[in-house]
Amino acid sequence: MDTPNLSPETLALHTGIHRSEANEMSEGMYLTQGYAYESAEQARDAFAGAIDIYMYSRYANPTVTAFEERLAAIEGAERCFATSTGMSAVFVALGSILGSGDRLVAAKALFGSTLQTFTNFFEKWGIQIDYVDGNDADAWETALATPAKVVFIESPTNPMQDVLDIPFIAEKAHAAGAMLIVDNVFATPLGQKPLELGADAVVYSATKHIDGQGRVLGGAILGSDEYVYGPVRQMVRNMGATISPFNAWVLLKGLETLGVRVRAQAAAALDLASWMEQHPKIDSLRYPLLPSHPHYERAVKQMTLGGRS
Numbered sequence: 001m002d003t004p005n006l007s008p009e010t011l012a013l014h015t016g017i018h019r020s021e022a023n024e025m026s027e028g029m030y031l032t033q034g035y036a037y038e039s040a041e042q043a044r045d046a047f048a049g050a051i052d053i054y055m056y057s058r059y060a061n062p063t064v065t066a067f068e069e070r071l072a073a074i075e076g077a078e079r080c081f082a083t084s085t086g087m088s089a090v091f092v093a094l095g096s097i098l099g100s101g102d103r104l105v106a107a108k109a110l111f112g113s114t115l116q117t118f119t120n121f122f123e124k125w126g127i128q129i130d131y132v133d134g135n136d137a138d139a140w141e142t143a144l145a146t147p148a149k150v151v152f153i154e155s156p157t158n159p160m161q162d163v164l165d166i167p168f169i170a171e172k173a174h175a176a177g178a179m180l181i182v183d184n185v186f187a188t189p190l191g192q193k194p195l196e197l198g199a200d201a202v203v204y205s206a207t208k209h210i211d212g213q214g215r216v217l218g219g220a221i222l223g224s225d226e227y228v229y230g231p232v233r234q235m236v237r238n239m240g241a242t243i244s245p246f247n248a249w250v251l252l253k254g255l256e257t258l259g260v261r262v263r264a265q266a267a268a269a270l271d272l273a274s275w276m277e278q279h280p281k282i283d284s285l286r287y288p289l290l291p292s293h294p295h296y297e298r299a300v301k302q303m304t305l306g307g308r309s
């Protein structure tokens with residue numbers, strides 16, 4: 001679908017649609033592990049990669065495809081690949097391209113399980129990891145004066161809400177020969193567009209705002225066709241961090257209401273943060289879209305959501 005200038009809300013309703021012959025209004029849920037073949041020859045050609053059809057749901061599933069296409073349209077990414085959780089998205093986004101001897105540069109402020117993955121596994125597997133204070137421009141300059149394979153950041157960070165300068169870090173990462181991957185969970189696909197700011201890939205825990213009602217776990221990796229349909233897809237398909245079609249359907253429907261939910265939440269969060277800031281029993285408060293936040297100017301420039309609606 002050609003989608004010039006359509007709003008995310010419109011894209012959330014009109015992309016990723018593959019109606020069956022029943023012409024259902026709400027997308028069908030394909031709860032199947034496998035697919036029938038018309039002939040032995042067709043199965044042979046499919047497994048040889050000569051034709052592209054659904055073969056096995058660890059590889060691909062129509063409900064999952066619908067979710068991936070819809071999220072890619074909203075994000076403005078060439079491709080999306082869904083995963084079982086946000087953590088499997090983080091793991092695969094990095095693990096599919098890093099190997100022994102490669103250098104990963106990451107901002108220090110990371111979600112706990114991401115840090116655990118780095119220290120308990122990536123380091124053990126011979127990946128060199130250098131941590132940088134994400135808001136220290138000189139530290140980025142120094143760290144990325146040496147070549148690296150990947151730079152990984154969160155912005156805003158969980159839980160301290162630091163807002164990192166994505167265009168600056170992207171420029172330094174590219175100069176060091178690295179791709180920049182951004183965990184955009186806190187901002188949501190509506191609140192920040194890392195790919196437009198210079199990043200090469202984005203990861204989500206869809207468990208958060210994309211579901212938005214605490215029902216299912218899920219994740220997604222978005223970026224170029226070469227990266228997402230290359231190493232990312234290869235890894236998820238074979239190691240099995242696949243999302244279930246049921247979860248993908250819940251998230252597909254979640255995308256339809258993402259706009260109204262997240263805009264209302266952002267407006268309420270700003271009201272609440274403004275009230276709390278004045279509260280005599282609160283010593284300090286960090287909310288990126290209040291002028292008291294140290295990265296307020298950057299947040300206003302870089303993020304596209306968060307004010308009063």
Ligand SMILES: Cc1ncc(COP(=O)(O)O)c(C=O)c1O
Nearest residue numbers: 085086087111158185205207218
């Ligand atoms: C910033 C961030 N990244 C990744 C994750 C992991 O997501 P999941 O719980 O879906 O694995 C979380 C979960 O809270 C998160 O906050």
